[in-house]
Amino acid sequence: AQSVTQLDSQVPVFEEAPVELRCNYSSSVSVYLFWYVQYPNQGLQLLLKYLSGSTLVKGINGFEAEFNKSQTSFHLRKPSVHISDTAEYFCAVRSSGTSYDKVIFGPGTSLSVIP
Amino acid sequence: GAVVSQHPSWVICKSGTSVKIECRSLDFQATTMFWYRQFPKQSLMLMATSNEGSKATYEQGVEKDKFLINHASLTLSTLTVTSAHPEDSSFYICSARDHGTDYEQYFGPGTRLTVT
Numbered sequence: 091a092q093s094v095t096q097l098d099s100q101v102p103v104f105e106e107a108p109v110e111l112r113c114n115y116s117s118s119v120s121v122y123l124f125w126y127v128q129y130p131n132q133g134l135q136l137l138l139k140y141l142s143g144s145t146l147v148k149g150i151n152g153f154e155a156e157f158n159k160s161q162t163s164f165h166l167r168k169p170s171v172h173i174s175d176t177a178e179y180f181c182a183v184r185s186s187g188t189s190y191d192k193v194i195f196g197p198g199t200s201l202s203v204i205p
Numbered sequence: 206g207a208v209v210s211q212h213p214s215w216v217i218c219k220s221g222t223s224v225k226i227e228c229r230s231l232d233f234q235a236t237t238m239f240w241y242r243q244f245p246k247q248s249l250m251l252m253a254t255s256n257e258g259s260k261a262t263y264e265q266g267v268e269k270d271k272f273l274i275n276h277a278s279l280t281l282s283t284l285t286v287t288s289a290h291p292e293d294s295s296f297y298i299c300s301a302r303d304h305g306t307d308y309e310q311y312f313g314p315g316t317r318l319t320v321t
Contacts, residue, residue, distance in 0.1 A: 131296075133313050133315045134249075134298070192251055193239070193310055195248045196248065197247070197248045
């Protein structure tokens with residue numbers, strides 16, 4: 091079974107400052123990793139995903155994440171945040187073994203961008 | 206990109222009544238659909254996984270007789286909350302896995318259920 095930890099429940103950051111949202115996972119098998127963003131009262135939007143290959147993954151809205159297998163981490167970064175980045179961010183994992191495996195979500199990190 | 210719709214987007218019902226929520230994949234076929242429940246300020250909790258033409262697989266602690274899931278076609282799954290109670294009030298989100306790719310999962314916009 092897989093699990094996901096997001097150590098920071100809330101992250102306040104000033105506009106145009108860099109941000110890193112941390113994600114660690116545990117799994118006994120190979121995994122796919124995802125970051126999703128959720129705006130208030132809306133569904134989830136995929137920011138980026140790691141399936142295989144290069145450990146640095148670039149996504150939408152200027153976000154990127156780096157897969158570190160030895161540290162079982164998949165931290166999300168953005169060099170300069172905007173007010174519009176204020177939202178809830180979820181890290182997620184699923185095993186890569188079968189198409190029927192479910193996605194497990196972390197508890198989420200609330201990013202607040204301060205003007 | 207692939208689009209998943211949910212209907213209704215929000216619903217208010219009286220305690221004891223049943224509510225049906227639809228989840229549709231609009232431009233792709235989804236052999237597998239998932240139903241999640243999200244309480245305020247919390248993460249998504251998987252309720253059940255449904256595969257087209259077969260019975261849904263429910264997560265531990267989810268009452269299958271209360272949350273009826275039907276996945277009758279490759280583009281439609283429904284969640285029926287039977288005999289709803291105020292504690293069933295929540296945000297319900299469905300997602301669909303593209304038949305052509307085994308890793309991409311697309312999420313619907315969610316349905317806000319309020320039981321009075």
